[in-house]
Amino acid sequence: MALISLSVSPAKGESLSVATVPWLAALVMLAQMPHYLYLPWWVSLAGATLVVLGVARWRHPDMRWLTLLTNGWSLTLAAAIAVVLIKAHYGYFIGRDPCVAFLFLLVSCKFAESRSIKDATLLICLSAFLLSTRYFYSQSLISGIVTVPAVLAIGGAFYVIRQKKPTSSLTEPLAITGKLLLQGLPIAALLFVIFPRLPGPLWSLPHDSAATTGLSDSMTLGSISELSQSGAVAFRVDFDTPVPNAQSLYWRGPVLSQFDGRTWSQNNLQSLSSQQSLNFLPKSDKRYLLNPDASATPPVTQYTVTLEPHQRHWLFALDVPASLPVNDAGTQARLSHDFQLLSATPVSDTLRYQQTSFLQDRYYDTQPPGRVDGQVSGQVSGPVSGKNQRTHQFARQLRQQYPDDTDLANAMLRWFAEEPYFYTLRPTLAGDNPVDEFLFDSLRGFCEHYAAAFTVVMRAAGIPARIVTGYQGGEMNGEYMIVRQSDAHAWAEVWIDNAWRRYDPTAAVAPSRVEAGIGAALPSDEPLPTLARFDTSWLRAAHLRWDSVNYQWQQWVVDFNTGKQQNLWRKLGFPNPSPLHVALVVIGAAALWSLLLLRGQWSWRPLRRRPPEDRLWERWLRHLQLSGLEKLSHEGPQDLGQRAAKAWPVHQNSILSITSALVTLRYSSPIPVARNRLVTTLKRDLNSLPSPKEWRQSTNHRDNNKATLTLSDLNGHYTDRV
Secondary structure (H helix, E strand, O other): OHHHHOOOOOOOOOEOOHHHHHHHHHHHHHHHHHHOOOOOHHHHHHHHHHHHHHHHHHHOOOOHHHHHHOOHHHHHHHHHHHHHHHHHHHOOOOOHHHHHHHHHHHHHHHHHHOOEHHHHHHHHHHHHHHHHHHHHOOOOHHHHHHHHHHHHHHHHHHHHHOOOOOOOOOHHHHHHHHHHHHHHHHHHHHHHHHOOOOOOOOOOOOOOOOOOOOOOOEEEOOHHHHHOOOOOEEEEEEEOOOOOOHHHOEEEEEEEOEEOOOEEEOOOOOEOOHHHHHOOOOOOOOOOOOOOOOOOOOOEEEEEEEEOOOOOOEEOEEOOEOOOOEOOOOOOEEEEOOOOEEEOOOOOOOEEEEEEEEOOOEEEOOOOHHHHOHHHOHHHOOOEOOEOHHHHHHHHHHHHHOOOHHHHHHHHHHHHHHOOOEEOOOOOOOOOOHHHHHHHHHOEEOHHHHHHHHHHHHHHOOOOEEEEEEEEOOEEEOOEEEEEHHHEEEEEEEEEOOEEEEEOHHHHHOHHHHHOOHHHHOOOOOOOOHHHOOOOOHHHHHHHHHHHHHHHHHHHHHOOOHHHHHHHHHHOOOOOOOHHHHHHHHHHHHHHHHHHHHHHHOOHHHHHHOOHHHHHHHHHHHHHHHHOOOOOOOOOHHHHHHHHHHHOHHHHHHHHHHHHHHHHHHHOOOOHHHHHHHHHHHHHHHHOOOOHHHHHHOOOOOOOOOOOOOHHHHHHHHHHHO
């Protein structure tokens, strides 16, 4: 369908002028510029080449090879080749990325073949649509800023192609476009704020699978240490209750239960049924089961998470989640048996949801873990495929020394604290027995090394255990918290006394990792991103300020949803506005603003301020025009009067008298008293004139019985009267 925009015959209609080509070329380049970061390099290069060819054809119209390359048939063939190449590059064609890439090239093709105003108008429309596709990838403040030059270019191009006379001025089109944008901005802001919003998106676009930075559904030793070298934002948090201390900031994510000796992966995720979930809820407040023997409820925190897209299903919440996420978009979420919060669809756009959590390091379950995940309990009591046998032997020795499960777990933590283990982002590469090599040989590792070794030891000792991945900590930036990919963390959960208890062996080796963050736990020579360092550099401070501005944009513009709109109506005294109220507000505000903008063009105000001789002169011109006599562009009052006297010789005296009075008023500047008398006389003479219909009937019927007067004869007559 898109190929229809490429004509195979020369464009018909009014031709473009050469002066419009720079504007159209600038428009295409500015509309394509925001897509350079998201498209393959060869697509960007091909688009720029077509634009250059189009400009060259206009500058050198006599070069035949340029004409052949930019005619309709050649560009249609180029578009067909683009379809094949894009399909080969992405592996599919119906999707966001390939369709945007194809539209990108079509805009360049349309510019190269544009020859008429009709082509230019269609090119402007295609460029505007291409510009809007920038928001398929990002709706940040910077996305809005980079589109402003293209919007100005759209207005300037429209202005230039509609001008009858080519203009070389750059400021005039931009000034008019900027003025129109400023005039329409209040109405656009009003519609944005009060226009009724739907609880969910009006339409959605299937997102392409793309590599994203974030946690995976599997873990090998070293994977999280690589992730921690990224300073990208994972999510942001607004706390409705006091901010928890650093030791409570464990953001729960994927839970890994399967282990093959090298790689940890997720078990088959099973969501809780409605009947099963009741076993996790206390009778008092309908939340997950706490310690049934405890009389006090643990601290509860409420917060709002703004999660960046990661193309996965999991959501993040502080341990332990006490509710399902709530958001205005109607996103469905569920809770798995291992207490993962899972979205029904992959998180492909920025997602904002409200969450409640109990700040505790354990939760109780009435079901033994073996019924949920067989590998958590007895199936891993021995070596897996003959790997990590030294670790299993070490676990059996610990079990003989510590028959109690809690004592054994604490003994393992003391082992990490007392032995010369090092916390580092650059551990030794693991071999076929990664846990053995870390635990007894290298003694150097990151959080996943300590969590994996601890979990394998617990399992080998016959204690159900698993690994939980997520994030630990966060940085306050004003009133909200930033959690980065560098805060990625892994810890262990162990089944003891009918409860899953959190154990973080990393805290035993590097306590500052939990207390002050990863930046305080690693030396300066570690490959940690700059933003994760707790320094006071101006670059870091500027980045945090920009993040704050962009976050406010996301919160109050992009995420201005139904709930915020209803809160605004309540503050204005209209808790439940009807559609009629909304329509009246919009129409009234738009009418008032339009009147303010058009007040300088109201006809009665200029007429009231204009001098009487100007109004009388226009009245005289209208009378002559209705009588059949048009004023020529080069004529003044005297020449017009002489021509009118020849056309209507019967009324020669009146015509010359009126002409003489108008000349005196406009060019002689009489004293006020004489001026007023002359105005009165002129009005009387105009009122005494026959109607235009009578003048048209008497045209060219001369009365030879009356004497013919000249304008010079009447000058003295009016001077004597004044």
